[in-house]
Amino acid sequence: MTAEDADATLSGLGEFAVIDRLVAGRRQPPFVTLGPGDDAAVVAARDGRTVVCTDMLVENRHFRLDWSSPHDVGRKAIAQNAADIEAMGARSTAFVVGFGAPGDTPTAHAVELADGMWHEADLVGAGIVGGDTVKAPLWVISVAALGDLDGRQPVPRDGAQPGDVVAVAGELGRSQAGYTLWDRALPGFDELRSRHLVPRPPYGQGAAAARAGATAMTDVSDGLLADLGHIATSSGVHIDIARDALRPEVDAVADAASRTGADPLQWVLGGGEDHALVATFPGTVPSGWRAIGIVVAGRPGVTVDGDTWAGNAGWQSF
Amino acid sequence: MTAEDADATLSGLGEFAVIDRLVAGRRQPPFVTLGPGDDAAVVAARDGRTVVCTDMLVENRHFRLDWSSPHDVGRKAIAQNAADIEAMGARSTAFVVGFGAPGDTPTAHAVELADGMWHEADLVGAGIVGGDTVKAPLWVISVAALGDLDGRQPVPRDGAQPGDVVAVAGELGRSQAGYTLWDRALPGFDELRSRHLVPRPPYGQGAAAARAGATAMTDVSDGLLADLGHIATSSGVHIDIARDALRPEVDAVADAASRTGADPLQWVLGGGEDHALVATFPGTVPSGWRAIGIVVAGRPGVTVDGDTWAGNAGWQSF
Numbered sequence: 001m002t003a004e005d006a007d008a009t010l011s012g013l014g015e016f017a018v019i020d021r022l023v024a025g026r027r028q029p030p031f032v033t034l035g036p037g038d039d040a041a042v043v044a045a046r047d048g049r050t051v052v053c054t055d056m057l058v059e060n061r062h063f064r065l066d067w068s069s070p071h072d073v074g075r076k077a078i079a080q081n082a083a084d085i086e087a088m089g090a091r092s093t094a095f096v097v098g099f100g101a102p103g104d105t106p107t108a109h110a111v112e113l114a115d116g117m118w119h120e121a122d123l124v125g126a127g128i129v130g131g132d133t134v135k136a137p138l139w140v141i142s143v144a145a146l147g148d149l150d151g152r153q154p155v156p157r158d159g160a161q162p163g164d165v166v167a168v169a170g171e172l173g174r175s176q177a178g179y180t181l182w183d184r185a186l187p188g189f190d191e192l193r194s195r196h197l198v199p200r201p202p203y204g205q206g207a208a209a210a211r212a213g214a215t216a217m218t219d220v221s222d223g224l225l226a227d228l229g230h231i232a233t234s235s236g237v238h239i240d241i242a243r244d245a246l247r248p249e250v251d252a253v254a255d256a257a258s259r260t261g262a263d264p265l266q267w268v269l270g271g272g273e274d275h276a277l278v279a280t281f282p283g284t285v286p287s288g289w290r291a292i293g294i295v296v297a298g299r300p301g302v303t304v305d306g307d308t309w310a311g312n313a314g315w316q317s318f
Numbered sequence: 319m320t321a322e323d324a325d326a327t328l329s330g331l332g333e334f335a336v337i338d339r340l341v342a343g344r345r346q347p348p349f350v351t352l353g354p355g356d357d358a359a360v361v362a363a364r365d366g367r368t369v370v371c372t373d374m375l376v377e378n379r380h381f382r383l384d385w386s387s388p389h390d391v392g393r394k395a396i397a398q399n400a401a402d403i404e405a406m407g408a409r410s411t412a413f414v415v416g417f418g419a420p421g422d423t424p425t426a427h428a429v430e431l432a433d434g435m436w437h438e439a440d441l442v443g444a445g446i447v448g449g450d451t452v453k454a455p456l457w458v459i460s461v462a463a464l465g466d467l468d469g470r471q472p473v474p475r476d477g478a479q480p481g482d483v484v485a486v487a488g489e490l491g492r493s494q495a496g497y498t499l500w501d502r503a504l505p506g507f508d509e510l511r512s513r514h515l516v517p518r519p520p521y522g523q524g525a526a527a528a529r530a531g532a533t534a535m536t537d538v539s540d541g542l543l544a545d546l547g548h549i550a551t552s553s554g555v556h557i558d559i560a561r562d563a564l565r566p567e568v569d570a571v572a573d574a575a576s577r578t579g580a581d582p583l584q585w586v587l588g589g590g591e592d593h594a595l596v597a598t599f600p601g602t603v604p605s606g607w608r609a610i611g612i613v614v615a616g617r618p619g620v621t622v623d624g625d626t627w628a629g630n631a632g633w634q635s636f
Contacts (some may be wrong), residue, residue, distance in 0.1 A: 052448060087358070088356065098372050130370060144372055154351075
């Protein structure tokens with residue numbers, strides 16, 4: 001084996017040299033006081049509080065390496081954590097990453113994964129400040145995200161009040177549309193297909209919603225009805241969605257739904273992983289948000305035009 | 319299948335009910351502003367900075383479920399992250415946990431894992447404030463830890479100066495001793511065997527070292543020589559360890575080494591995973607720390623009584 005061959009895989013290169021490759025040349029934002037390379041990183045928390053969350057992605061469960069490039073996987077792993085930070089009304093400041101992979105993983109794939117993570121982190125203005133690389137029989141990526149509230153109160157799930165307007169920022173149904181196209185190996189619809197691999201959370205709209213007085217907020221990771229169900233249950237309110245208000249969402253996936261024989265409304269109501277934000281507002285809905293329903297007093301639950309949705313409401317992890 | 323049978327596994331119970339079981343009845347410390355149950359948690363960061371790190375543990379690589387109980391695995395996962403926070407001179411405040419496991423995992427094992435995590439988190443006075451549970455073909459546990467510096471500067475790896483004293487707090491060689499006993503299926507030496515499953519970082523000594531003016535610090539995760547090598551290389555100094563000063567460490571594992579035919583000094587110098595702290599001090603070594611060597615000018619590296627150690631210096635991840 002030549003030195004170049006050895007460098008080609010994670011086992012050949014060795015842990016510390018792999019980390020050097022992943023870390024080299026990255027530019028940290030100014031509020032990262034101490035970046036990677038020590039036992040831990042140090043990130044400014046000017047607000048005096050830190051928002052924190054974590055998500056784990058497992059190969060063949062949350063992504064497939066024959067569908068997604070390592071760059072796509074990196075973007076998705078960061079995006080879904082950043083969306084959770086947005087959903088509190090905060091701004092992501094830093095991510096740490098655990099990466100498990102087989103020893104024969106090409107080093108270039110690990111670098112591509114890191115490139116995708118940095119691409120997405122740059123979109124939100126955050127740094128990747130630390131991590132851990134370990135040997136595993138398949139790819140496992142675990143990200144933890146830190147966020148800053150800039151002096152605002154966090155927007156919880158349990159604050160929705162009767163009379164609030166329900167509104168959404170970002171896309172719905174696209175990831176499910178893309179998944180179905182990939183799953184059936186149908187050609188075309190490249191943009192929808194790419195949306196399944198890399199979601200596009202509406203960065204900045206979490207803070208905008210908080211500034212506009214949002215009473216409750218979450219990101220759409222499991223499906224619109226399922227995630228609104230969490231708000232309804234925690235807040236002790238009923239939420240009714242207007243089908244007509246979802247027309248633009250339905251139209252955006254209608255051709256793909258027709259091609260696959262699916263109901264586009266089912267994708268919009270039940271499809272997860274788009275990481276749109278959905279929130280409840282006591283007054284005017286801010287710019288960038290579309291009203292889609294109302295909060296009313298009553299038995300906690302979610303209806304569509306007053307009726308229970310007969311289809312699938314969303315995803316369960318086990 | 320009865321309802322009770324269904325509750326017995328993660329798949330049967332379902333993601334949200336599993337999370338409820340893991341979260342129920344835990345008491346968060348007062349500085350956890352918002353605990354689990356929302357998109358993200360909120361933790362006070364009174365210092366205005368947050369220390370953050372992450373470590374991933376993979377079944378059969380970092381632990382074996384025929385050696386460790388789920389409780390042991392939980393303690394270890396928290397301990398090794400808490401040790402990284404200590405090594406910056408900080409105090410752990412909060413942990414988030416990603417947990418991947420097969421669907422047929424008994425719910426009771428997941429609860430035991432969480433119990434072990436809380437046991438260890440309680441030792442450092444921190445909370446487990448969030449997490450993610452996902453389906454995976456084997457157990458994967460990823461922890462991210464947050465820490466608070468209480469107004470002190472972080473203790474880096476690159477600050478060691480010629481003339482500093484090298485000192486250690488906590489245990490060395492025990493984990494390697496325990497591993498060897500488990501690996502050879504030798505009976506007895508229960509305390510050493512348990513140390514391999516659950517390390518005992520010297521909680522509080524990281525902050526004590528920072529207050530005493532430590533110039534560099536790290537935790538012994540890869541092995542004393544390997545981890546001191548990181549300090550020597552980053553600081554551009556040479557470190558010489560005195561074999562005589564390690565006599566108490568060697569004595570503590572000598573009987574087990576004799577039983578297995580191993581060199582106890584090799585375990586002390588090269589064995590990782592004890593998560594002792596090793597630091598360099600410009601003056602008096604604080605209480606709880608034992609001087610084991612000196613920092614001198616010269617080519618970066620680590621020697622033992624002036625000689626290069628011929629044995630194994632430590633562990634590589636790939």
